[in-house]
Amino acid sequence: xxxxxxxxxxxxxxxxxxxxxxxxxxxxxxxxxxxxxxxxxxxxxxxxxxxxxxxxxxxxxxxxxxxxxxxxxxxxxxxxxxxxxxxxxxxxxxxxxxxxxxxxxxxxxxxxxxxxxxxxxxxxxxxxxxxxxxxxxxxxxxxxxxxxxxxxxxxxxxxxxxxxxxxxxxxxxxxxxxxxxxxxxxxxxxxxxxxxxxxxxxxxxxxxxxxxxxxxxxxxxxxxxxxxxxxxxxxxxxxxxxxxxxxxxxxxxxxxxxxxxxxxxxxxxxxxxxxxxxxxxxxxxxxxxxxxxxxxxxxxxxxxxxxxxxxxxxxxxxxxxxxxxxxxxxxxxxxxxxxxxxxxxxxxxxxxxxxxxxxxxxxxxxxxxxxxxxxxxxxxxxxxxxxxxxxxxxxxxxxxxxxx
Numbered sequence: 388x389x390x391x392x393x394x395x396x397x398x399x400x401x402x403x404x405x406x407x408x409x410x411x412x413x414x415x416x417x418x419x420x421x422x423x424x425x426x427x428x429x430x431x432x433x434x435x436x437x438x439x440x441x442x443x444x445x446x447x448x449x450x451x452x453x454x455x456x457x458x459x460x461x462x463x464x465x466x467x468x469x470x471x472x473x474x475x476x477x478x479x480x481x482x483x484x485x486x487x488x489x490x491x492x493x494x495x496x497x498x499x500x501x502x503x504x505x506x507x508x509x510x511x512x513x514x515x516x517x518x519x520x521x522x523x524x525x526x527x528x529x530x531x532x533x534x535x536x537x538x539x540x541x542x543x544x545x546x547x548x549x550x551x552x553x554x555x556x557x558x559x560x561x562x563x564x565x566x567x568x569x570x571x572x573x574x575x576x577x578x579x580x581x582x583x584x585x586x587x588x589x590x591x592x593x594x595x596x597x598x599x600x601x602x603x604x605x606x607x608x609x610x611x612x613x614x615x616x617x618x619x620x621x622x623x624x625x626x627x628x629x630x631x632x633x634x635x636x637x638x639x640x641x642x643x644x645x646x647x648x649x650x651x652x653x654x655x656x657x658x659x660x661x662x663x664x665x666x667x668x669x670x671x672x673x674x675x676x677x678x679x680x681x682x683x684x685x686x687x688x689x690x691x692x693x694x695x696x697x698x699x700x701x702x703x704x705x706x707x708x709x710x711x712x713x714x715x716x717x718x719x720x721x722x723x724x725x726x727x728x729x730x731x732x733x734x735x736x737x738x739x740x741x742x743x744x745x746x747x748x749x750x751x752x753x754x755x756x757x758x759x760x761x762x763x764x765x766x767x768x769x770x771x772x773x774x775x776x777x778x779x780x781x782x783x784x785x786x787x788x789x790x791x
Contacts, residue, residue, distance in 0.1 A: 429455075434460075485509070559580040640696040743762055
């Protein structure tokens with residue numbers, strides 16, 4: 388049975404939720420499912436913006452039919468060709484054979500790759516700044532490549548300042564009745580999952596995000612309609628999410644504090660980081676956070692890395708080199724373009740190894756990272772000398788935080 392929500396008198400949300408999916412893109416854990424947004428605009432001409440994931444295809448098609456209320460569908464605007472948004476294009480074309488598809492050159496290329504056996508006879512290729520007038524409303528198209536696929540574009544509805552933003556400004560989790568951000572406790576109810584979504588999905592492409600934000604800097608945006616998560620319609624929340632994206636895309640930090648990420652096989656490295664955290668707290672450092680990386684998915688840890696100004700990596704040697712999960716975590720963060728961080732290190736060795744050297748090697752680019760303090764090397768278990776070294780590292784971290 389259809390389940391639609393009226394966004395504006397002439398704009399209807401026709402998306403849905405998948406609460407059974409437990410990993411987005413088969414990578415990132417979902418504790419509360421995922422939403423897929425699409426919108427129908429009813430004017431002199433009718434427009435559908437994007438489709439949804441195949442997991443909710445039946446509901447989506449019922450929603451589109453209900454929103455149109457007997458009218459034909461004139462246009463499908465394709466902002467993004469990833470399968471969680473393009474999975475129902477063929478079904479839409481079959482249901483509305485006279486429909487015209489709108490996208491850019493790369494959109495059409497990807498369309499024919501995903502649907503090689505299907506003939507799309509009515510495809511309109513648009514370029515930067517071109518417009519489509521559908522009656523009272525006009526859609527202006529902006530190319531936003533690599534936010535986060537090469538074909539991504541956005542639509543700006545000129546008369547009322549509505550931004551159909553593709554994957555940008557999206558978040559993990561479902562729409563639980565409340566479609567608008569001002570109906571949810573914000574920012575805590577949204578921002579953490581929006582950050583985790585951004586960092587892991589879009590984070591590598593910060594320079595492209597900044598270019599997109601610059602395009603919109605002079606626009607009067609009254610509503611942001613993303614393809615995942617809630618709709619933003621208040622000036623306060625629009626300002627907050629735009630500022631957050633500016634900050635994240637600039638690889639800046641939200642918290643001037645220390646994030647301590649550790650791996651511990653038998654509790655000795657964990658003991659050391661707890662001592663360091665206590666020493667930092669005694670020196671007045673607030674909002675310290677400590678994570679056991681072996682027990683937390685990397686998507687959460689990397690999202691936290693984006694937040695903090697100072698990162699401490701603590702890990703033992705394993706088979707003569709860095710503990711595997713720490714090695715994988717650091718490499719994944721660097722592939723997402725982590726930078727502009729102060730880093731410190733703790734290593735643990737019983738019979739030697741390269742853990743410390745490997746960690747330091749990952750962060751040796753002094754244009755992207757600065758090392759704080761002398762690395763602490765644990766000889767199997769924490770001893771008096773280790774405690775002294777941890778105290779010295781706490782002094783140096785505290786001084787760096789104060790200086791920054």
